[in-house]
Amino acid sequence: MSSQALSQNNERFEVNLGPQHPATHGVLRVKLLMDGEYIVDAEPVLGYIHRMHELMGENRTWAQFLPNMGRLDYLSALSYNLGYVELVEKMAGIEVPERAEYIRVITTEMNRISSHLLWFGAFVLDLGGFTPLLYAFTDREEILDLLESVTGARLTYCYYRFGGCYNDVEDEFLSGCLAFIKRLRARMPMYHNLVTKNVILRQRLERVGPVSAEMCRKYGATGPVLRGSGVNYDVRKNEPYSIYPELDFDVPVYHEGDSMARYMVRMDEIEQCMRIIEQAIAKIPSGPVMAEKVPKMIKPEPGDYYHAVEAARGTFSIRAVSDGKNQAYRMKLRSPTFSNLSLFQEASKGMLLADALALMGSLDLVIPEIDR
Amino acid sequence: MAGYFTNILSGTKSLLVGLSITQKEFFKKPVTLQYPWESLEMTPRYRGHIQLIKDPETGSHKCISCGMCQRGCPSNCITIHSEKQEGVKGKVLVKYELDFTKCSLCGQCIENCKPSAIEFSKEYNLASTRKEDFHYDLLKRLKEQK
Ligand code: SF4
Ligand code: SF4
Numbered sequence: 001m002s003s004q005a006l007s008q009n010n011e012r013f014e015v016n017l018g019p020q021h022p023a024t025h026g027v028l029r030v031k032l033l034m035d036g037e038y039i040v041d042a043e044p045v046l047g048y049i050h051r052m053h054e055l056m057g058e059n060r061t062w063a064q065f066l067p068n069m070g071r072l073d074y075l076s077a078l079s080y081n082l083g084y085v086e087l088v089e090k091m092a093g094i095e096v097p098e099r100a101e102y103i104r105v106i107t108t109e110m111n112r113i114s115s116h117l118l119w120f121g122a123f124v125l126d127l128g129g130f131t132p133l134l135y136a137f138t139d140r141e142e143i144l145d146l147l148e149s150v151t152g153a154r155l156t157y158c159y160y161r162f163g164g165c166y167n168d169v170e171d172e173f174l175s176g177c178l179a180f181i182k183r184l185r186a187r188m189p190m191y192h193n194l195v196t197k198n199v200i201l202r203q204r205l206e207r208v209g210p211v212s213a214e215m216c217r218k219y220g221a222t223g224p225v226l227r228g229s230g231v232n233y234d235v236r237k238n239e240p241y242s243i244y245p246e247l248d249f250d251v252p253v254y255h256e257g258d259s260m261a262r263y264m265v266r267m268d269e270i271e272q273c274m275r276i277i278e279q280a281i282a283k284i285p286s287g288p289v290m291a292e293k294v295p296k297m298i299k300p301e302p303g304d305y306y307h308a309v310e311a312a313r314g315t316f317s318i319r320a321v322s323d324g325k326n327q328a329y330r331m332k333l334r335s336p337t338f339s340n341l342s343l344f345q346e347a348s349k350g351m352l353l354a355d356a357l358a359l360m361g362s363l364d365l366v367i368p369e370i371d372r
Numbered sequence: 373m374a375g376y377f378t379n380i381l382s383g384t385k386s387l388l389v390g391l392s393i394t395q396k397e398f399f400k401k402p403v404t405l406q407y408p409w410e411s412l413e414m415t416p417r418y419r420g421h422i423q424l425i426k427d428p429e430t431g432s433h434k435c436i437s438c439g440m441c442q443r444g445c446p447s448n449c450i451t452i453h454s455e456k457q458e459g460v461k462g463k464v465l466v467k468y469e470l471d472f473t474k475c476s477l478c479g480q481c482i483e484n485c486k487p488s489a490i491e492f493s494k495e496y497n498l499a500s501t502r503k504e505d506f507h508y509d510l511l512k513r514l515k516e517q518k
Contacts, residue, residue, distance in 0.1 A: 150417065153419055198389075
């Protein structure tokens with residue numbers, strides 16, 4: 001911060017950033033203490049859309065808590081579905097047929113692409129570019145149509161079940177996915193020419209909003225934020241689950257730690273998702289999509305259970321304590337963007353307001369997931 | 373000073389690249405529909421609110437009023453009203469209340485229903501200013517549906 005901005009004579013003032021209304025999802029209120037154009041302190045104010053998801057998990061049966069998973073991060077709901085069903089399968093010792101595992105990975109990765117595409121559009125919109133949003137939405141629309149044809153929903157999916165998937169996918173879905181990947185591959189250079197290589201974007205992102213690996217550790221930031229700060233950590237590689245060990249993909253890591261690095265991580269991740277889906281479709285076996293023996297009423301052995309998955313925004317993990325009943329004794333949901341947002345207060349100190357908005361956009365926040 | 377001119381040059385270039393892309397897109401076919409004049413067909417698996425299935429043999433429903441759907445629902449949307457009727461084995465459904473304002477379209481009720489008496493409808497054009505409009509009686513709805 002310049003000494004001018006810090007001088008005593010300059011009056012500081014407070015600004016409320018962002019609207020807040022309980023009926024609008026995805027808005028965040030940040031209380032800013034400003035000194036001219038510079039941020040002295042930024043305090044995110046949460047709690048407006050708190051829906052007590054954890055408590056809900058403790059007063060309904062394991063199966064009844066399933067639909068809540070679509071309402072945390074509504075942009076990559078399938079990762080959350082996956083995390084929860086895998087946890088319960090771990091607790092109850094349910095084996096999942098292989099075809100179901102492949103379907104889960106294919107649909108989750110499609111969902112990840114759609115989430116990154118939406119972030120891409122919204123992020124560029126935050127920076128003042130409107131057109132890329134529409135292009136990203138055209139592609140995302142294709143994914144939503146595909147996922148709708150198997151899950152029956154466009155956003156709040158509730159597709160996985162303990163022991164498999166709700167229903168099987170048809171060959172049209174798989175060929176549709178391949179056709180979509182072909183289309184997106186052809187469109188990626190367009191995105192890079194239009195946005196990534198754009199001088200204005202580069203100047204607004206490069207060396208702006210640096211987040212060090214140290215800071216990520218301090219606040220528990222994960223996902224693209226952590227990987228943009230040079231730490232190679234991805235739950236799919238570090239604590240593999242489902243069939244990820246059998247698939248060949250890379251984890252994009254950038255060392256700069258600035259907003260551009262986080263941007264590039266997500267753009268590269270889209271490419272990796274496409275690789276994963278192609279391999280999974282090539283290998284998908286036939287067979288049942290539901291385990292044969294799934295108990296009607298699940299009553300896991302008493303104990304403390306934990307499972308983590310890599311969601312589009314970072315590590316999503318659940319800790320559930322069971323006391324042998326058909327409900328959880330304690331349900332703790334760890335959502336990635338809550339931790340990612342936590343570093344904003346420290347990282348934005350002394351930044352220009354417009355730069356701080358670029359930083360915030362690059363964190364890829366989904367408010368209903370921060371405020372559960 | 374040299375940086376000043378290269379900046380102008382590279383800025384102009386990236387502007388032109390962007391413009392050429394948007395221009396190309398400008399001449400492509402629109403992907404949007406003119407709703408409400410045009411609308412899309414829902415996919416067969418689309419999850420609208422639940423409804424009773426009409427049994428083609430009897431022209432009625434298959435519900436045995438067991439209440440499993442009501443018990444399985446996470447949000448307590450369903451209330452089954454049934455009564456004993458003379459000459460009929462088991463209970464007879466007289467009213468199937470669904471409070472759609474609370475429904476999360478999860479499908480637990482459908483999975484819990486042994487005789488497969490309910491399914492997802494394909495309704496999606498639902499709008500009202502009164503929440504009472506979304507308190508359905510599915511049995512009445514089935515009867516009106518000729
Ligand atoms: S779909 Fe789910 S929330 Fe809706 S009535 Fe059925 S069980 Fe209840
Ligand atoms: S709809 Fe199905 S589950 Fe519900 S009461 Fe009727 S038969 Fe039972």
